[in-house]
Amino acid sequence: DAMVIQNPRYQVTQFGKPVTLSCSQTLNHNVMYWYQQKSSQAPKLLFHYYDKDFNNEADTPDNFQSRRPNTSFCFLDIRSPGLGDAAMYLCATSSPRGDRAGRDEQYFGPGTRLTVT
Amino acid sequence: KNQVEQSPQSLIILEGKNCTLQCNYTVSPFSNLRWYKQDTGRGPVSLTIMTFSENTKSNGRYTATLDADTKQSSLHITASQLSDSASYICVVSSYNQGGKLIFGQGTELSVKP
Numbered sequence: 156d157a158m159v160i161q162n163p164r165y166q167v168t169q170f171g172k173p174v175t176l177s178c179s180q181t182l183n184h185n186v187m188y189w190y191q192q193k194s195s196q197a198p199k200l201l202f203h204y205y206d207k208d209f210n211n212e213a214d215t216p217d218n219f220q221s222r223r224p225n226t227s228f229c230f231l232d233i234r235s236p237g238l239g240d241a242a243m244y245l246c247a248t249s250s251p252r253g254d255r256a257g258r259d260e261q262y263f264g265p266g267t268r269l270t271v272t
Numbered sequence: 273k274n275q276v277e278q279s280p281q282s283l284i285i286l287e288g289k290n291c292t293l294q295c296n297y298t299v300s301p302f303s304n305l306r307w308y309k310q311d312t313g314r315g316p317v318s319l320t321i322m323t324f325s326e327n328t329k330s331n332g333r334y335t336a337t338l339d340a341d342t343k344q345s346s347l348h349i350t351a352s353q354l355s356d357s358a359s360y361i362c363v364v365s366s367y368n369q370g371g372k373l374i375f376g377q378g379t380e381l382s383v384k385p
Binding site: 159161195196197198200243245246247260261262263264265266268 | 308313314315316317318321361372373375376377378
C-alpha cells in the first residue's frame with residue numbers, strides 16, 4: 156500500500172546529542188512536510204519541501220534542519236536537542252492539484268516520538 | 273489573525289450515542305476545511321475536506337457540515353464506537369497561506385462502554 160513511513164517510531168537522545176529522524180513515502184508526492192506536535196497541542200509546521208525547494212517557517216529554530224536527497228526520502232536533523240524539543244514529529248506529504256480550492260490532501264505518517272534525556 | 277477554535281476541549285460519551293464537535297474559524301481568505309482524526313501516538317488521518325461551496329460531507333458514520341457565512345463547521349459522529357476515541361482536529365487552509373494548514377487545538381473524545 157502507498158504510504159508515509161517514519162523511522163524510528165520512538166527515539167531517545169541525550170541533551171545536545173545530534174539526532175536524525177527519517178521519513179519515506181511511496182506516494183510519489185512532490186511536497187513533504189515536517190511538523191512538531193507537543194502534548195495536547197496542535198501540530199506546528201517546521202518546514203516543507205516543494206520538490207527540491209526548501210521552505211522554512213519563520214519561527215523554526217536554527218537547531219532544526221532538513222534534507223531531501225530524493226523524492227521519496229526526507230530527514231529532520233536536530234543539531235543540539237534540548238529538553239524542550241521532546242515532542243512527536245510528524246511527516247506529511249501532498250501532491251497539489253493546482254486547483255483554486257487547494258484540496259491537496261496531506262497524508263501523515265505515524266510520527267516519531269522523541270524523548271530527550 | 274487566522275485562528276481555528278474548537279469546542280468542547282474534551283468530551284466523554286457512552287458507546288452507541290451520537291455527538292457533535294464544533295469548529296469556528298477566522299481564516300481569510302478561506303480555501304478549505306478539513307477534519308482529521310488522530311489516535312493517541314499516531315499521525316492524523318483525514319476524515320473529510322470541504323470547500324466553501326460544500327455544506328455537508330459524509331464519511332461513514334462521520335458527517336461534517338460547513339457554513340462559510342458564519343465560519344462554522346461541525347463534525348457529527350453517529351452511533352459511536354469505542355474505536356472513535358481519539359482527538360478530532362479541525363484544520364483550515366487559506367489561499368494566502370500558500371496551502372499552509374491552520375490547526376485547531378482538537379477535541380479529545382472518549383467513548384466509554
